[in-house]
Amino acid sequence: MAETGAVSSFAPTPPGKPHTGVLAAAASGLTAFIEKQGGDPDRVLGRSGIDPETLSQPTLSIALPNYCHVLEEAARQSGCDNFGLYYGQQFKPKALGLLGYIGLCSPTLEQALINFTRAFPLHQLDSTIRLVDLGDCYRFDYQIRHGAILARRQDAELTMGMVANLIRHVHGSKWAPQAVHFEHPRPEQWQEHGRLFDAPIHFEQPCNSMVIPKRDLQRDMADHDPLLLKVMQDSLLQLSLAGRGEQQSLVDATRGQVRQMLLGGEPPLEHVAEQLGLAPWSLQRRLRDEGVGFSQIVDEVRKEMATHYLKQPQLPISQLAFLLGYSEISAFSRAFRRWFGLSPSQWRQQSERHS
Known part of the structure; x- marks a missing residue:
């Protein structure tokens, strides 16, 4: 996530631009949440170079540095140091647009996690996302790979909340992972992370990760729809292909x-x-x-x-x-x-x- 600093370093992303960053669905409800935390949405978006109109259209693209910066700026301007953590905890799968529905339309919770992981690189570019089989557990790994993004703590905590909520959609709000890992140093209010994930939290790790027991994934998805799943997967692929011509330097x-x-x-x-x-x-x-x-x-x-x-x-x-x-x-x-x-x-x- 880019450093907070001069506004001029973040040029607005024009609506209609090919997908070259992250789909705007990842910022669903952002303006309302900034306001709820005591921040000024117009100021935060302006300093981050994001056109408010983009946020109302979930399949438009936001440049990844701008997206990470808006979360950091929201935390700074609102005075809520755990902004990304709280934003992620309330982020339901349907709010993620195509990516969320790919998970919800899958046949089982295990396949939902697999499909979600496979589709994530199409939803967000310049990132590493993988599902590692550890035997009795899966480890979901997430890391931004864009060299222009330094400050990215809020994004990492938001993303882990999104993944947890895909599983909590089936198990309820009390479900907890086996462990959560973050690459950033331990923040001042780190006890909140343990409370909200209800799991051991480790900081200064090589990658942002969530360890998920396989036994928790042996349930059917209530909204399984094979036809809609295929439509969502094809739509996300087409959006990703449209932006492949532009890559980071x-x-x-x-x-x-x-x-x-x-x-x-x-x-x-x-x-x-x-x-x-x-x-x-x-x-x-x-x-x-x-x-x-x-x-x-x-x-x-x-x-x-x-x-x-x-x-x-x-x-x-x-x-x-x-x-x-x-x-x-x-x-x-x-x-x-x-x-x-x-x-x-x-x-x-x-x-x-x-x-």
């Missing part, structure tokens, strides 16, 4: 891979190139053609993530070196002084005075 894709690998240390060029389906020399050459080097991208991603994490007061500065892939705190401190001419603690104090 190689620089953004590289930034995304770098950010995802930082928890394991400094990302090697070879590993990033492999994930992008390129030879290391080819990645270097193509980045040079774009006027940027690989080491420069790593440095810029670390710089952006450092300021993002420092704005979260509950995060100890001592944790930041690990989160940014540094083996020692001293290496992080030296890099930070090079970027800003201040220590991390001085930068945080200065930021708090101006917020």
Whole structure:
């Protein structure tokens, strides 16, 4: 999710544009929910570059950076730090449009989860979504792969709520997963996550995930409709095909891979190139053609993530070196002084005075 900042960096998405991000159904009821949390919907949408008319048409596309930004901006402007968490808990499957109906029209709850996972990459691009078979459980994994999106906590908590509500549609509101994992650091009001999911919550994980016992999925879907299921699947596929001509740049894709690998240390060029389906020399050459080097991208991603994490007061500065892939705190401190001419603690104090 993109950092909150200058409005000009988020250009509005024109209505009627091919699907190149996330379908507007993912923002169903957003303006009303922003207002309910004490925010100003017009201001939030305006700062995020989203045309309110787009939200009224569920099959129109919202650029993924704009979508993630609107959730972060809503949390900031309303003062509700758990905005995405609460928004996701009330997000019913039918509100998701085509994707939701694909789940609801499936024959069984297990097949609903499988069909939902298979269709999700068509509903939202530049993301990894998979269902991993763990034997007696499934693990639903979700992660945004768009390199221009840094702040994405609200989106992750919203998405896990959407998945939980697909299962709660059959089992009722008391159903709980075995565990929920989030890639972002533990927020200040983290106890709410455990209360609402009624499950162990783990933060700073490699991926956003939900562990779901298979025994909970052995039920029929009351709204099973094979014909409507096929119509929904075909419609979503056609929308996705219409937007395939536009993809994120190689620089953004590289930034995304770098950010995802930082928890394991400094990302090697070879590993990033492999994930992008390129030879290391080819990645270097193509980045040079774009006027940027690989080491420069790593440095810029670390710089952006450092300021993002420092704005979260509950995060100890001592944790930041690990989160940014540094083996020692001293290496992080030296890099930070090079970027800003201040220590991390001085930068945080200065930021708090101006917020």
